[in-house]
Amino acid sequence: xxxxxxxxxxxxxxxxxxxxxxxxxxxxxxxxxxxxxxxxxxxxxxxxxxxxxxxxxxxxxxxxxxxxxxxxxxxxxxxxxxxxxxxxxxxxxxxxxxxxxxxxxxxxx
Amino acid sequence: xxxxxxxxxxxxxxxxxxxxxxxxxxxxxxxxxxxxxxxxxxxxxxxxxxxxxxxxxxxxxxxxxxxxxxxxxxxxxxxxxxxxxxxxxxxxxxxxxxxxxxxxxxxxxxxxxxxxx
Numbered sequence: 001x002x003x004x005x006x007x008x009x010x011x012x013x014x015x016x017x018x019x020x021x022x023x024x025x026x027x028x029x030x031x032x033x034x035x036x037x038x039x040x041x042x043x044x045x046x047x048x049x050x051x052x053x054x055x056x057x058x059x060x061x062x063x064x065x066x067x068x069x070x071x072x073x074x075x076x077x078x079x080x081x082x083x084x085x086x087x088x089x090x091x092x093x094x095x096x097x098x099x100x101x102x103x104x105x106x107x108x109x
Numbered sequence: 110x111x112x113x114x115x116x117x118x119x120x121x122x123x124x125x126x127x128x129x130x131x132x133x134x135x136x137x138x139x140x141x142x143x144x145x146x147x148x149x150x151x152x153x154x155x156x157x158x159x160x161x162x163x164x165x166x167x168x169x170x171x172x173x174x175x176x177x178x179x180x181x182x183x184x185x186x187x188x189x190x191x192x193x194x195x196x197x198x199x200x201x202x203x204x205x206x207x208x209x210x211x212x213x214x215x216x217x218x219x220x221x222x223x224x225x226x
Contacts, residue, residue, distance in 0.1 A: 103155060
């Protein structure tokens with residue numbers, strides 16, 4: 001089974017910009033992996049921020065955006081807020097099978 | 110607004126079968142544009158997609174490779190719900206289990222299932 005890799009932890013200053021990345025053990029991540037990004041806060045279920053690379057749900061703050069960057073999926077947070085401190089998970093599709101990354105703990109400090 | 114309500118036992122004995130149900134309101138399990146997922150989360154394994162079921166003129170299932178030999182996800186059109194069965198469980202299957210809709214837009218409330226004798 002493919003392995004999806006993420007930075008274990010990142011720190012961003014309030015108002016700052018940070019990019020989280022999502023790599024695949026099988027090679028470059030493409031739109032064909034239909035990348036998702038989830039946000040999870042303690043004691044809550046994950047919440048989808050981005051689906052199919054760069055699509056947002058109605059509740060996704062405008063400061064979050066998804067893209068493909070250097071062979072990886074990327075989640076960029078522009079103008080970080082204290083409430084963005086959370087765990088972020090990437091999720092990729094591989095021919096009928098779907099795999100989560102290990103998550104990135106984002107600290108806003 | 111779609112709502113997913115999970116039900117099932119919170120304690121399962123080793124070697125037995127874990128069974129959970131997800132009841133859907135606001136959508137149809139047999140919608141041609143929907144898909145219905147099971148996910149679990151544990152401190153040791155993180156988030157893990159288990160599988161999904163969906164209807165496109167006929168029923169399809171897709172399962173995580175690590176689960177394929179002991180998982181079944183079934184729709185129940187009469188009750189508008191779908192279920193998860195995981196056979197031969199071990200303590201390693203202890204986790205919070207979630208159901209979720211297509212695009213993972215809507216999630217169930219989550220249910221801690223403990224495998225212990």
